[in-house]
Every structure is written in structure tokens, then in C-alpha cells.
Amino acid sequence: MSTAPSLAGKRPSTLRGASLPKWAPWAIGAASIALGFGISTAAGLASDIQWALIAALLYVIGTYVISAWIENRRQAKDRVVTSMVWVAFLLAVVPLASLVWSTVQRGIKVLDGYFLTHSMGVVADSEPGGGIYHAILGTLEQVGLATLIAAPIGVLTAIYLVEYGRGSLARAVTFFVDVMTGIPSIVAGLFILSIMLMFEMEPFGFAGSLALAILMMPVVVRSTEEMLKLVPNELREASLALGVPKWRTIMKVVLPTSLGGIITGIMLSIARIAGETAPVLLLVFGSKFINSNPFDGAQASLPLYIYQQYGSGEAPAYDRAWAASLTLIAFVMILNMVARGIARWKAPKTGR
Template sequence: MSDKQRPSSLRGASLPRWTPWAIAAGSLAVAIVLGLAGGLHSRVQWGLIAAVLFVLGTYGVTARVEGRRQAKDRVVTSLVWVAFLIALVPLISLVWVTVKRGVKVLDPYFLTHSMGVVADTEPGGGIYHAIIGSLEQVGLATLIGAPVGVLTAIYLVEYGRGALARSVTFFVDVMTGIPSIVAGLFILSLMLMTKTQPFGFAGSLALAILMMPVVVRSTEEMLKLVPNELREASLALGVPKWRTILKVVLPTSLGGITTGIVLAIARIAGETAPVLLLVFGNPFINTNPFEGAQSSLPLYIYQQYANSAGEGAAYDRAWAASLTLIAFVMILNLAARGIARWKAPKTGR
């Protein structure tokens, strides 16, 4: 037998690709048997037992066939998969419960009517006024927070040097961890000083404060990813720095900046505390955010659930509004992913 035909002695035995699936199925079956025998009727408990058995089974089978070194590698991979599935369980459970309870009253009538003169204990009504309020408040907050955040990030990356840049970075870090209620109290104090009544734009100001540090951080990271060679090439051609930033740096990082802004919008869309303090809520349609109280989806959910005592028409409306808000945030996240893929740099062959 020639050297080319002789099998290599450096390659040991290996498990087939379907082995992890077989171990997972066997672990689940054993977990169910142990759970029923031990009087454990919770599927969560069965899943935890199956996860432990899966990790132990993976190590045992792999160590016997491929050796301990490969077994340790597979165990770490198994732990990653187990952690991923554990993190996925509450997300799926949340979406399932929200969809199950939210579809009861979610229909075109619910989306196109306000509460009006409908009492919280009565059926009917809708969330049209809350949708209008959320869109206007979040839109105004974006018009304020996004430009300020992007310009601040440009300063920190392109111009920031010395004590001022360090101070700005420090305060951005502090603002990132500020609770939303603090931003609401800050705007509320200004309203009390000027003796202003609750109105929608006040909520937009608080939401803009919460949005700015998110936009600054995401934009800053995107600008840092732009190669310095592009800046240097533009400057070498005699292009001023401000024009280099406008024509070279920003277009290169536009996809990441837009994604960060959209994710920041999704983050503030579900804030309740500042809206509760500043906007106050309104069962009627108010399309003017600069005058009079308004409603919003998070505030509507809070008020309906608080007045429902865990049952009744208000309880169903709260779940339907929650499903609408989740769909809104999901659409924003999908839009962010689409923009990031659309604006991603194209690599040639």
C-alpha cells in the first residue's frame, strides 16, 4: 500500500454531526421521565434538568470517543447553546403571552378610535389618540436629540482634545445611566418655574435627554471605524477638514449612524415615567403637542392596567396596546437592520 493510500494516523475518531441532536433528544426524554417520577410538572424544571444532562452527556460521549481535550471544547460550545436557549425562553414567553392576550380587542376599530367618553370599565374605545401622541413626542425628541448627539460625537472624534473633551465624555457617560424619571423631574422643575401646564412637547424634551447619550455613543463608535487613510487622503488633496467630515467621514459611517439613531428611537418609545409626569394623559385626540395634555402608548398601557384591577375591558386594552407597542419597536429594529445592510460598504471582488 502506497503512502497516499495509507490512512493518516494523526487523525483520531470523531463523532458524527447528528450526535449533539441525539444527546439533546435523549437528555430531554430522560428529563421528562425524571420530572414525572419526581413530581415536577413544570416544563421549566424539565428544561433545566435536560440542559444539565445535555452538558454532562456531551462531555461523557465526546471524552470517550474524541478525548478529553475535544470534550472540553464541546462542553463550552454546549454551555453557549444552553445559555442562548435560556435567554430565548423569556423572550418567546413574553411575545407569546402578549400576542395571546392582545389580539382579543386589537382590530381596525381599536387602532382608529380614542377613548373619548368611554369609561375604563366599559368595553370599546381605542388607542388612536395614544398613537398620535407617541409619534409626535418621539418625533420631536428625535429632531432635538439626534442632531445634537451626532454633532457631539463628531466633536469628540474629530476635534475633541484636552479638558473640554474629557468633560463632555464624562457627562455623556453619566447621562447614559440616568434613570428616565430624573430626566422627567428636570423638565418638570422647569415647568414649575415657568408655571407651564402639562403638554406633549415637555415629554419630548425629556425623551430627547434620554436619547442624546445613546446617539453620541453609537455615532462615536461608527466614526472611529472610518479608516484614517480616507481622512488623510482627502486632506492631502487640500480639502478642508469640515468638508472632509461632511463628504468623506459621514457618508462612510452613515449606515451605522442611522442604525444607532433608530435604535435610540426604539429605546425611548417605551418610556413611561417622564411622559406620566409631563404629558399627564388625555383620553381625547390632541394633535397639537405644544398645547394641552396628550397621551402616549406607554402611558395608555399604564393607565389602563392601573384601572383594570387585573381583569375587564381595560385589562384587554392594556394588552392590545402592549402588542401594538412591541410591533412598533420591532418595526424600528427591522428598519435599523435594513438600513445597516443597505448602507454597508460594498466590497468588490
């Protein structure tokens, strides 16, 4: 007769071992910052970047050691990877936040209604006053014309690659789109400049729009192509099964389904070219006066205005350059917010 072993006095088995409390990462982070600051002070390191990197390294090492001691090595490795992700996130966000803060702090000095509604005119770089109205007008016209050129060509190219593209021609188009994606902006400006020199043309705003359109086109093609690929093939097949021609299926089914993503890609590509300086410097040349005709004469733009004002070396010009930089950042941020809003508005609705 066998007797079952008694379980009295034994601890119940569990699959979970000891674990760090939820506040442990914060405590390790605070200790790492204090220790990193102390080490940098003792070593005489004047740079904030150096002690921040030391603190980040101590945080990763401290997380692994404490987790391996209290928990286990497997959990420690998991926590180390998580801590490295957080460190990488902070390394990316801190410079961006510092840039935005510095721009706001320095640009807010002269940024007001007068600055936004007046041009430089006869104001010298060494004198206070003046504004960026002529630069805002030039940027809107040049970027708008570039969008009118690049957006239709880019969308139609993407439709061809996704819906019709087969064989060597499609591969060649894809190859050149990939090449154009990595073209430096100065090369696009030199290409248009060479054409202008052939025909002995003077600088004018539309020339800058052509260079910006070259830079914008591959971005529109790639973003639109990815959006079209996300449309389920079942929708295309259902439309074709009803006898609808392929071109009408694209117009009535494919494009409306992916419209939100396409518009978002176009808006982001506009934000990408809005800050280009090199093509505008070569082709538009800049002007202190208001020129509302992009097809005749030199014209200003915000990136070029910032470059010229900061390059003058005068204190009032520095303030105007920072204020124009803040305006340009606000313009790009507004475009990104609009793109996100359109993406959410046009996103497919699930459920009730």
C-alpha cells in the same frame, strides 16, 4: 546491510481519532429533555423552568461524558463550551419567544381597524370598545420631537469628540455622556418636572419629549462616535492632502461614509425611548381624548395607555392593554427592520 521494517499488516497512521456522529448532539438533547422531564415529574416540580434547567444541566454533563469516552477530553471540553453557548442562546430566546407569543395571543382579540383609528373618548375602562388612535398620535409626536432635539445634538457631539476633541473638555464630555447613558428614565422625568414646577407649568406633550431627548442623546452620541471611528484615516488624509478644509472633509467624506451606521444608531435609539413610561407619566399625564398639539395640555402615549389600562383592573381594559402592547412591539420591530435595511443599503460595497 540494514533492512527497512515492513509496513505490511500495519494500519495506516491517521491524525483523526474516533468522533461522534453529527446526530449525536440532537440525540443527547432529546435524552436530556426526556430525563429532565422524568426527574421533575418524580420530584413533583410544577415549574417548567425547573425541569428545563435540569435538562440543560444534563445536556452539558452528558455531552462531556460521552465525548470524553468516545473521543478525548480535549474534544469533550470543546463540545461542552459549544453546548453551553447553545444553552445560553436558548435561555435568551425562549423567554423572548414566550413574551411575543403571549402578547400576540392576548392582543389579537381587539386589535382591528376600529381599535387603531378611534380614541377612548367617553368610553369607561369597564366598557368594551375604544381605541388607541390618540395614544399613537401622542407617541409619534413626542418621539418625533425628541428625535429632532437629540439627533442633531448627539451627532454634532460625536463629531466633536472624534474629529476635534482633545484635552480636558473632551474628557469631561465623554465622562458626562457615560453618566447619562446609565441615568434611569425616572430621573430624567424628575429633572424636567422640577423645571416645570419652577415655572408653574401644566403637563404637556413637549415636556415628555424633553425627557425622552435626554435619554436618547447619549445613545446617539455613542453609536455615532463608533461609526465615525470606523472611517479609515486614509480617506481623511487624502482629502486634507488635496487642500480641502477639515470641516468640508467631515461633511463630504466622513459623514457620507458613515451615514448608514449613524442613521441605524438613531433608529435604534428611537426604538429605545418609544417604550418609556415613567417620564411620560410624570410630565404628560395622559388623556382619553385626541390632542394633536404637544405644546398645550395633557397628551396620551402608547406606554402610558398600556399602564393606565392594565392598572384599571377591568377585563375589557386588559384586552386593550395587550392590544396596545402588541402595537408597540410591532412599532419597535418595524424600526429595527428599517435600521437593518438602511445599514445594508449604505454598507460599503466590495467587489463587482
